[in-house]
Each structure stands twice: as C-alpha cells, then as structure tokens.
Amino acid sequence: MDAQTERCAHCGSPSTDGGRFCLNCGAELGTEPTDPRIFPSSSDTAERVYDLPAYAAAAGRPGARPLDSLTAEPAYLAPDPGGRRPGPGPGLWIGVAATMVVALLLGGYLLLHGGGDQGGTTASPLVPHRHHTRSSPASPAASSSSASASSSSPTVQVKGPPTDVAGFALATAPSHAPAGVDFAGAPVTYVAANMVDGRNDTCWRTPGDATGTELTFRLDQPTRLTRVGLVNGYAKIAYDGGRAYDWYRGNRRVLSVAWVFDDGSSVSQTFVDDRAMQQIAIRPVTTSSVRLRITAVSPPGRGPASRDDTAISEVLLLGRTG
16 A cells, blocks of 8 residues: 555554654554454453544444543444344343332232221131130129120030049148158158048058048039048058068058038948048039048057058049039
8 A cells, every 4th residue: 555545544544744653643554453342352352551532433333433532431332233222131121020029019918908097807816715624713803894794605614524633632630640750761741631642652640549530621613523432541561671561451440431511411431451442422412622520440450560540541532623
C-alpha cells in the first residue's frame, strides 16, 4: 500500500506525512489493535489498558458508539446484524417466579385463616371430654356456682371391677406393741398402718388378749364394699441359728370379728388357723369408714416363738368408689 494512502489500523485515519505514528490517535502505523474487547484473541489473555478512543471504525463496524475508555466495560458495541433485540435475561424470569410463589403463599394463608377482622367466623379447637372415675371434694362456693351446669351435663362415672381399697384407708388402733428389732438387727414396728401396707410379713400387734378392741379404717371417699377379710395373725417366719420362728403360731390369732359400717349395719366373720387371707362376700354397702371389732382371739402359742400378743397382718376391703 502507498505511504500517502496508508490508513491507521487503530482509528482508520489516513496518514500522509510518511511518519511512523498516526497523527490522529498516536498509534504506531502498521500495527494491529490489541484491545481484546474490540479485537478478541484467544492467545492473548494479558490485561491491557489504553488511553485511546474507541476502535469501532477500525473494526469495520459502522454505526457503533465509541467508548470513553477501554478500561470500562462496553455496554453496547453495535446492533445485532439480524436486527433482533436481545431478550430478557434469566434474572427477570427468576423474579417473576419468586413473585408468583409469594402470591400463592399469601392467597393460601388468607383462604385458610380468613382476611383478618372481616366479620368471618373461626372454628373453636376441639377439646376431648374427660370421664372421671373418682371425684374430689369441692368447696361450698364451687358447688353453688356449678349447680346449674351439673343439671344440664351430668358427670359420667365409669365403674370398673371391684378393687382392694384398703391401701387408701387410714388405719388407727387404740394401742400397739412397742417397736423392736429382728434377728438381723433391723427395726420392726407394730403400728396400725402395717395392716394396709400390702405385706403379710408386717403386722399390727398389741399386748395380751385384744378381745373387744376396735380398729378403724377411714376411706378416702365413699366406697361401695362387696367383700371384707383379713390375715388373722402375724404371718411371718423368721430364722436364727438354724431355728425357725413361726410368729403366726406363736402369737395370739384372731378367731372372730364384726365389721361395722357407716349406716350402723355389721357383718360377722370367723377364722380358721390359716395364714392366708380369709375373706367373705357381704351385702353391698356404701360407707366412708369401717370399724373392725375383735370378738374372740386364741390363747398364745408354745415354743420359742410364743408371745402373749394379738396380731393382724393385713386387711382386705373390696369395692368400687363413686
């Protein structure tokens, strides 16, 4: 190419002075532009910065807008040759999808919970009904305030099979033998509570002949009793030095009693020499306490376990509460 018509490859300006550098942009004549944003090259990855005008004309792309600096990212170089406008990017679609999800969640919440204070009705929580098999004493104020409610919704009482309620009773006796120790040195007591502790190897015991003695069992609430009974002696066998001490045979045993209830009725019961629980069925009676009157006892036993004491190991009170 003739020097007078040579054009700068960087800006496209003609060079007529025959010099080495372009008079318009100052670039060296005969060199190609090296800015990778205008003339990309897969082999040149080094970062370069030029303080030059844009090279759109040199790139042969008429109509492109020039850049202020090659250090700034070009937002737009030239329109697409096909005349097509760029479509929306993925960020727009993500935003639309997020908006739809929020709208669906909000609509579902308003559908289920109503629109706030708009006069709508809300369902009350379901509360299961409770059936009480045992009732506790109420104060006079509580009884008077709930009288009208009880008339419209009576309490449902579920009655199960009869159970031994002696364990809920408070047992008292006019006297008992003093405490002692067993052959192992452990303390032993003979109080009335031993008759309702569920153990046959403990007992209430009192010195001498206990005929005429009356024991009392106060129940925690009125109970409809159907059976009564007791273990009529000290049903325990102890061992010391290879010798057995049968306290059931050694102490006095109860031979007969009278069971007395709140309504004044009573039931008599007799016993045989048997360390097991001896019980009888009675005509059902509702009572809050039971009095046990001892009407006859045996003489003391013989041998090393002989004691002049009257004993009862356990009492049975079978019935239903409520």
